[in-house]
Amino acid sequence: MTEHDPTFSTTADTGAATLPKVKPPAIKMRKTEDLASLKIAISLRNFNSWYTDFHALHDIDLDIPENRVTAFIGPSGCGKSTLLRWINRMNDLIAGARCEGTLDLHGDNLLDRKHDVVELRRRVGMVFQKPNPFPKSIFDNVAFGPRLHMKMAKSDLGDLVERSLRQAALWEEVKDRLKDSALGLSGGQQQRLCIARAVAVSPEVLLMDEPCSALDPKSTAAVEDLISELRERYTIVIVTHNMQQAARASDYTAFMHLGDLVEYNATEQIFSKPENERTQNYITGRFG
């Protein structure tokens, strides 16, 4: 649990300058990385989005680096979830939601009408705010995606389920009751099960929309540990309201406000010397 520094203050009213001191070392290591030197997984240009007539996202330009954790922060209703849901086209399900601009995943235009959303959603996994395990056994929950997408022998499926549960740091807790209903797990376990379920189809990108907001501090710590374990294997995008979580767990941070992308930079940078006053005010807790 080296990543959770107990001295980190919740109300950072002393100003942003004190924040770097309490940063976990893992993030400090990455601070020198320049976005230009990284491979870009997802790239948005001139991206606008509407719900019927409501203009939810304005001209977003954003490059999300591969195999790094990118956090979206910002006050409630600023469009973080909207942006996230465009990346795996979950917004397609909402009547009246539409968008314009470019949204590329490794050079594939995701907004192409002909783009296979089923294939896309296999490549881009999603973990929701509220854990939503299926009313099936733990095993069947994890095996759900592989059964949809892959042809594999039964024993291979068992191996894959085990590997996915191990990656989600859940295997030790559930290995003796894989046949039990997933609804019998605790909230934190359910959320890690949802992560295992998403990971089982080997996505390239993992989208997480406030994955810890329904969890207690211990489960939150477990999920955060998990994110840092997964960061080198997957491109992770996480929405969070928890500033400490963004600072601890992410490499890059995008601050959004009222549908605008206000500031996007290395997390270190955002939390030590934000360029925009709105960012400064938000991360120091002056509004939001």
Added chain:
Amino acid sequence: MSQASAIPSPRDPAPPIAANVRYKSRSQRKMIDMGFVAVCVTSASLSIIILLYLLASIARQALGVNFETNSFKNVLFSSAFSLTLISLIVLMIAGFGLLFGKRSRSRLITVAVAATLLVLGLLATVSIVKGESTYIYLTKTFLTEPHSYKPRNAGMYPAIIGSVFVCAVCAATAIPIGVGTAILLEEFKPKNNKLRRVQSFVQLNITNLAGVPSIVYGTLGLTAFVYMFGLFGTVNEPLLEIGSSKSGFYFRLPFGRGVLAAGLTLMLVVQPIIIVASQEALRAVPDSLRQGALALGATRWQTVWNITLPASIPGIMTGSILAMSRAIGEAAPILVVSAIGYIALPPQNLMGKFTVMPLQIFNWASEAKHEYHNVAAAGIVVLLAELLTFNAVAVFVRQKFTKQLS
């Protein structure tokens, strides 16, 4: 940090999935989807047909033994027979409840058993004490003989088998179509504005259709299924005939006043009930489950088949069973589409002449001889016993299979 050894290091180069895994192509997934639809519809229809056919043949064989009529002993026996038959069914349900259910559930079922036994015991007592009454006719042969010109010998065997046939056709058509419609309306809501208007129009009319008097469906069935709009000749001179009308396999166009036309007419009657009940059941499935499945790359059909339908099946089954108990009790639409006259034999094939329990009861009740009115009452007891069983099964299904969803 006991978990640390279990977690593979982030730098572990082994991909989570073996390299030789092949992904399914888009067209393959489409095929699988269509396969699901086909399997869903056929298996549902087949299993219902087989089940009802089995029930019918068991009933026929089990009750095929002759018994002397009219003796006091016989009255006693008949009461005891119906009592045991019904309590046996309920006891079986309770037995299942005790074996697999929770305590509170099994207690509930035990209460149901006790209540049923009490009511039926009372009926039996009344029948023994009173001489000439309804229960004098409720003999064993009542279930194994056709209508007779002697009230004491009258039975409703052809009507029972006729009801089973008609309900089998009704269930086999109404349940797949009804559930399919509900799925279409609930799970495949169009985003396009014009289609949305069409959908809400259909929805509104399904709700309206649930309130249409069943005799209206009777006349509709007469035109659409019995005469088939006169497109295929007349009922007496059909355009197409396959097989002989005496054999078990016989098909003709138009359908004529047979089991098939009646079953399809009843399908129209119960369709709105099944659709509305299934829609309710589907709506009760939390959206987060659908989103979870879709976010894993499931197609809409895979989501329905793997997540939504299994979660809503208890509600759908309960609704379908209750719809069937409505179908078995319908007289008016059957009156319009069935052949009038004395029916001595159960239907031989899907096109065969038939009568059903409510219709037989209606015929007895309109006889001039007053003894027949008691026979009609005896018929009602049998019909009600059947309906009670249906409803008990529905309650059991709801209690047993409803599970927590989130």
